[in-house]
Amino acid sequence: MILTKKHLTRRTVLRGLGTTVALPFLDAMRPALGHARVIDRTATEDPTRLVCIEMVHGAAGSNELGASKNLWAPAEAGRDFDLTPSSLSPLEPFRDWLTIVSNTDVRNAEAFTAREVGGDHFRSSAVFLTQAHPKQTESSDVEVGVSIDQLYAQRYGQDTPIPSMQLCIENVDQSGGCAYGYACVYTDTISWAAPTTPLPMVRDPRVAFDQLFGAGSTPDERAARRSTDRSILDWIVGEVDRLRRDLGPADRHRLGEYLDHVREVERRIQRIEQHNVSGEARELPEAPIGVPDSFAEHVELMFDLQVLALASDVTRVFSFKMGRDGSARVYPESGVNAPFHPASHHGGKEERVLDFAKINRYHVSLIPYFLERLRSTPDGDSNLLEKTLIVYGSPMGDSNLHNHKRCPLFLAGHANGALAGGVHHRAEDGTPMANVMLSLLHQLGLDDVESFGDSTAPFTL
């Protein structure tokens, strides 16, 4: 099926159903409101927006043959790189915003013990943004590390109504998704608020929309709903105290966790209300409907939502899982009919490696849509692409061998001036991807973080 651009944009045009949301921050950033802007320039204002995107199964260019053909990393380091043979070629129009970091390894996704051998698909996703080694367990005692998006959100996301948001594309409830003694949650999410706290990812665009902008048709209706929600949450806190008494110690502890989350929701509502005090209503596109049939349509809808949320400063941090390990999805638009996982086991044969590169290229080709939408969204006297850091990568390298060397990774956006763009950095052999993430944390303002995952030193970007 061919999807026309028009088709997608019409889905997102205003339909006049009266959906509105307050957008105070965006307006405060406008030159016309220069006065407000001065007042608002406090330490946390004008922050960098962070979007971390994971694609699974590595890339054809991570294979030795693929690397020699520059199917991912361009041949040239520095500014004069040629994207033509690479799966990154769809990013050519955005090369000035592109920072490729090639040849880094995700060592913590490797097997450490004999029991872990072969379990790469069920471990990798948990490593991508944490760069930590997941504890092999099928029970609830999961443990890996805090993910980079959460480190940032915990420091700089607390002023927005929603500190961070987690989105995904693939279903999580199919069997065959996890094995080798790993809990499914390691495959289901890339965001970890604490080493033992995975965050669920939202797949339905409608659910994401309601979470970001609230249910209710008018600002008054939203406000009324929020106040009811708050009174219910208050009441729940009291009820929990009463319920605790009749439980065993483990359940009492679990109920305590429940209470923490109740309090977090309360805090979110409070922050929305603080934001809205000076807010101005603005029309929003129609709420999206269910999960689209098509992969591309679904991904683009999720990008629409992210742009919208960043523009209205509902949140500043997204993690977005675009694939799922072991997925047998076919991407007909890529021009290859082999299912994703079988295609990733290309056996090192040239023809099949090239086919897999086409699938990688297809995945990358969905990113320019996002970049273009960010670039065309004004933010103060600049635009969102200037203010945003996008991290796109995979915790696997050569998917045929399940290794984690030469893993795909690129950054996009100027990250508020932290990245110049238009450059390809080729890391020394054996450089941990964690080094890049450590540097990114520093660039994002967390300069007190001394190490991240298995990092050995910051990576000069």
Place this chain on the structure above:
Amino acid sequence: MTDQRTPFAQPARGLAVATLRAGISGRTIIRRSLATPSTLVALLAASALAGAIAPSVASGGGLPGSAAPVSAAVDAEPHQALVGRYCVRCHNDRLERGGLTLESFELARPELAPEVAEKMIRKLRVGMMPPPGAPRPPEAEIAALADHLETTIDTVAAADPDPGRRPFQRLNRAEYRRSVEDLLGLVVDVEAFLPADTVSHGFDNVADVQGLSATLMEGYLRAAADIARRAVGDPGAGPAEATYTVPRTASQLERVPGAPFGSRGGVSIVHAFPADGEYVFRITLHSTPTGELFGSRAEGEQIEVSIDGQRVALLDLDPLMNEAAPAGMTMETGPIVVRSGSRRVSAAFPVRFWGPIDDLLAPIEHTLADTQIGIASGITTLPHLRSLAIGGPYRATGVFDTPSRRRIFTCRPTAAAEEIPCARAILSALAERAYRRPVDDHDLEGLLGFYRSGAAEGGFESGIRKALQAILASPHFVLRLEQVPQDAVAGESFRIGPLDLASRLSYFLWASGPDAELIATARAGRLGEPAELERQVLRMLGDPRASALATRFAAQWLRLQDLDRLHPDALMYPHYDQTLAASMRRETERFFEHVVRADRPVLELIDADYTFVDERLARHYGLPGVTGSEHRRAQLADEGRRGLLGHGSILALTSHATRTSPVLRGKWVMEVLLGSPPPPPPPDVPDLEQTEATAGGRALSVRERLEEHRSNPACRSCHRVIDPIGLALESFDVTGARRIRDGGVAVDTTGTLFDGAPLAGPADLRNALLKRADVVLTTFTENLLAYALGRRLEVSDMPTVRRIVREAGDSEHRFSAFVLGVVRSDAFCRSRLDPAGVAVADDGAGNDPARAHREGADR
């Protein structure tokens, strides 16, 4: 698989190390003469009953200790010799094949290393050990060894039953939806509110992986707000839009269930209208890849919108519709006045001609699996509906009577003084059902607080709505907390309270909360009476809500959800579409439902000579005389089609888009029916797709390619076990249709099963399974018990599983016997308090799964 491992090795290395359950060595083992099934029953029944009187006896804390009995050691000698002769040649300290050594395994005291013993029992019972090619003792000796292991372990366990424990459960998506439906008579789309449930060992209700998060909390809050509004009705509701999409691969040639007769295609759904008012219906149609209306050559096509069977709009399709036009492929009705409540809305095409379409070439069933197929000239194409959106209410005028409102408003205040008593009556009735227990004054006071604040803003109904919202969001409703009795002792087991037992029962059998009768029985303290418990279980199994056992338990056990991820190649399998897939899924669910409802022997799942089909599926299977879209019972003349292994659903979900997968089919049988899944493949094995697809100028069949694949020694050790099972089913194609050729080569279904039995096709495979009936029944019971308990089973649960299977044998293995066995078990009726001083941070402590991994890599 690497060379060092034998087939079906579990990756765990530590299993060989004998694990001692604390304190077990200090207890008497009951003499074997006691351990006949009937005495075991009596013993367990007695211990269950004794729980109320003297919990310490049932929890086994006080039996006097002594050394291991001499008699067991004597009895174990021949078995020790057998193991020494046949097993230790591979499973020794040096080779440790499959990560297992039996060199120091004491056959007289298998309970000292329960993981090892259970692993042995499993492999011996299913016949996978000794492996093909290795010397094999007579079957009777293998059986005697397994008997010995089971009897010894079960006897020890009976003396000290361990009910296990799990953290509290929360309502998952399916349970939430069903609970709300039972409470308010309202069907809600929970996927729009709650995050997807994490699956563990195949089931979505496993307590210790049910995460709690702020996102989930918000989901419960939003759901409560939305459902309370819809149930009570909201005259002040602002307009909102809901969209229902039709999958591209759904057939739109036939009438859709629920749509008016004489219509074709479109969509028919039940939509909850929040208030009386005006609504707008927006219809979007499918276009061709170039942006024209798909099926534009069919002139005079119309769409009828109907509500509860009454036409409310008839729209003419404009054949010149185009994506490029401002309206695109969308048409809209004018404002239509609709009364509040759940109503069936259909948007469908009136049929304009009858009779077959005689094209030379046509997309089968006229689905849009590929729009390119349909647009060639000479093909009759008809417009296809893409989505129906319902927007409103505009100009809401009030709220009409609805089933939900009738259920909620059991009284109506006619004077101000009556308002509070009426609110009190309504809310206590609602809360009692929702909380699954009687409510007290404290509960009511909290809810009346919400009532008062709501009533102050918008009157009586608004007050009720707000309190209902609080009920639905409260931990009393969404969490299933179980009380610990005051006198419970740390580390010991206790009988759960009658109301908690009622909830366990209803969520097991109905996936929803208990009804009034069950609550009343529990409150009267009668659930502890065995006869009354049995009466309640049988009553519940006869209730329509027990269909949850088919749509939730069986569907997950059999992996039916995997059907959603199969999209057979549209050009190779044009007969397959979403309509057929849904029909296949329904077949399996209806079949299982029948086994539940008619209380059939569980083994009929394997060899029933009947099934349930609708017209479409009957055509697919070649069964004559079935018309219409209702599934009904059909007799199977085809031997090979019998039982689950002849179901299109199972055959399709174990296939790839372009070819069958004997590997997936073999793995499915080993995992789902035999409880012995093969280990996942190591990462660097070549994929089947990499073997040459042609040789000597002709295409190779899947079988030939597999044989090529198996010539690799790294693959052979496992695939010689997996593949023959799947190859026996090669006479079914990707979509479960019968076939005699594969890629031009005659289908060959012959092979040798792991235990040496020859296989010539589906019937032989079925008989081989029936020969191992105990293994199939044990696997079924393990799954049923895990689903009922909401936790993964541990080795300590295996005696319970075996007891359930044994006892069910007295009732011809009828379905109800298994359910009763589960319900009467200690695991179901009892719980264990955490030992004092245990770190509470680790809720899943001690849940080291003994079973091989259920989810495997799909290669």
